Amino acid sequence: MEEIYIPLNKVNVGQTCIIKELKVTGKQRRRLLDLGFIKDTQVKVIRKSPLGDPTAYLIRKSLVALRKEEASNVLVEIISD
Amino acid sequence: MGLTCKSCKRKAILDIYNIVKANPNQMLVALAGNPNTGKSTIFNELTGLKQHTGNWPGKTVTNARGYFKNKDKEFILVDLPGTYSLFPNSVEEEVARDFICFGNPDVTVIVVDATCLERNLNLVLQILEITDNAILCVNLLDEAKRKKIQVDLDRLSVELGIPVVGTIARDKKGLKNLKDAIYDVCVKKIIPQPKKITYPKEIEDELQKLIPMITPLITNKINPRWIALRMLDGDIKILERISQNSYCKGACNHG
Numbered sequence: 001m002e003e004i005y006i007p008l009n010k011v012n013v014g015q016t017c018i019i020k021e022l023k024v025t026g027k028q029r030r031r032l033l034d035l036g037f038i039k040d041t042q043v044k045v046i047r048k049s050p051l052g053d054p055t056a057y058l059i060r061k062s063l064v065a066l067r068k069e070e071a072s073n074v075l076v077e078i079i080s081d
Numbered sequence: 082m083g084l085t086c087k088s089c090k091r092k093a094i095l096d097i098y099n100i101v102k103a104n105p106n107q108m109l110v111a112l113a114g115n116p117n118t119g120k121s122t123i124f125n126e127l128t129g130l131k132q133h134t135g136n137w138p139g140k141t142v143t144n145a146r147g148y149f150k151n152k153d154k155e156f157i158l159v160d161l162p163g164t165y166s167l168f169p170n171s172v173e174e175e176v177a178r179d180f181i182c183f184g185n186p187d188v189t190v191i192v193v194d195a196t197c198l199e200r201n202l203n204l205v206l207q208i209l210e211i212t213d214n215a216i217l218c219v220n221l222l223d224e225a226k227r228k229k230i231q232v233d234l235d236r237l238s239v240e241l242g243i244p245v246v247g248t249i250a251r252d253k254k255g256l257k258n259l260k261d262a263i264y265d266v267c268v269k270k271i272i273p274q275p276k277k278i279t280y281p282k283e284i285e286d287e288l289q290k291l292i293p294m295i296t297p298l299i300t301n302k303i304n305p306r307w308i309a310l311r312m313l314d315g316d317i318k319i320l321e322r323i324s325q326n327s328y329c330k331g332a333c334n335h336g
């Protein structure tokens with residue numbers, strides 16, 4: 001059965017997920033990797049700014065803000081609510 | 082007054098390249114690290130200057146320069162803007178990257194936040210790909226203690242192959258050790274030997290082909306392996322920067 005992953009920007013506040021895949025290459029991919037968005041890493045969605053963008057994520061013990069377009073390139077699997 | 086115009090920032094970078102040592106007893110030291118790890122606090126403590134500090138990232142936007150003495154040497158200390166990576170996404174990050182790559186510091190002190198080492202180590206490994214002459218300064222040890230995080234400094238030093246100093250810069254703790262480590266690396270009493278990252282065979286094979294071609298073209302200050310890696314990345318900007326700044330001997334583009 002094929003696994004279905006969802007883009008990180010669709011994950012709700014409070015949920016925790018595991019990074020499965022980065023959909024981008026080149027500079028954008030490098031940027032995500034530098035921020036710690038690496039396959040198999042756990043990410044928790046902490047809060048969305050009032051306008052819904054950007055969103056703050058807890059990753060590797062630090063808080064990182066990603067814009068919707070950036071987060072949509074990170075495919076994840078939700079592991080807990 | 083902040084530097085907002087891109088070309089002004091660029092000028093600030095060029096300015097910093099032109100650091101001329103007054104005499105051979107002067108050593109050039111760079112303070113690098115992620116945003117908000119206490120670089121400017123350390124800078125102020127060591128130099129007696131008053132760089133802007135505060136608890137949010139991105140305060141230091143250009144390079145500040147100060148001086149301090151230890152034993153028989155004088156040190157020129159350069160406070161760099163915080164950066165998460167040497168693959169810059171802003172002009173501030175570019176300033177930091179360029180100084181570490183091309184400013185030719187005698188030693189680069191990498192200041193990391195003891196409460197989130199894992200994240201900070203990304204930059205550490207990137208810097209160690211460019212230069213061997215680095216010291217790790219694990220700052221905010223008080224915060225780590227408060228959060229019940231223990232950092233094994235000796236083990237880190239063994240794993241990374243470079244000197245590691247623990248500090249609580251805000252309380253002026255550990256700074257004497259830091260100064261002494263800087264001294265020891267500058268006078269080559271300690272020679273850091275960072276563990277190198279080995280890439281998969283297909284990449285290493287390409288590197289082995291490129292490095293001998295690159296080496297004769299550049300001045301010995303820039304690490305040819307690092308340039309070869311950037312060529313494989315297809316990072317055209319960095320290659321342009323290298324030739325622009327005449328870090329290479331003669332024309333690079335007929336090779």
Ligand SMILES: Nc1nc2c(ncn2[C@@H]2O[C@H](COP(=O)(O)OP(=O)(O)OP(=O)(O)O)[C@@H](O)[C@H]2O)c(=O)[nH]1
Pocket residue numbers: 114115116117118119120121122123133134135136137138139140141161162163164220221222223224248249250251252
């Ligand atoms: N608790 C604690 N706070 C520290 C320590 N060192 C620095 N700080 C505080 O951390 C904050 C950031 O320090 P800065 O020196 O401005 O950090 P920076 O690395 O220069 O930051 P950028 O220039 O923005 O990258 C300040 O509020 C400092 O007072 C420390 O060892 N312990």
Ligand SMILES: [Mg+2]
Pocket residue numbers: 120121122133134140141160161162163
């Ligand atoms: Mg600063």
